[in-house]
Amino acid sequence: MAIRWLAILPPLAFLVGVFFANSVTPYVLGLPFLWFYIATCVVFTALVMIVVYLLDPANKGPELQD
Template identity: 45%
Template sequence: MRNIRYLGWLPPVGTLIGPLLHNAVHPFILGMPFVLGWIVVWLLLTTPIMALVYWLDPANRRDGDAGDRP
């Protein structure tokens, strides 16, 4: 289950690498150029992705199965 932390790399990669691959102005997303819309979408997706990583990480369980934490 440790591989769930790799999901944390998805927002930075999508935000930084995506505009390099999809550099276009004319398709608009809610009136914004595509690159700006792409960044805003990834900004909004970051919170649920990080919440999912936190929720699925066994180190954040309260029952103490993952070991003693200070």
């Protein structure tokens, strides 16, 4: 279950990273840097959760159903 600790990364990226990303420049893909950074955090969250899902033993084997 240690893999679940990876899930701490998305909150850190959004809430701590914002201190370092609060700037208009440099523009990336036409977006102000802050906007590019937060959008990247969203994608990062999905990637982290894919890793967590695939490696979490809770998602292996038969699942509880109705």
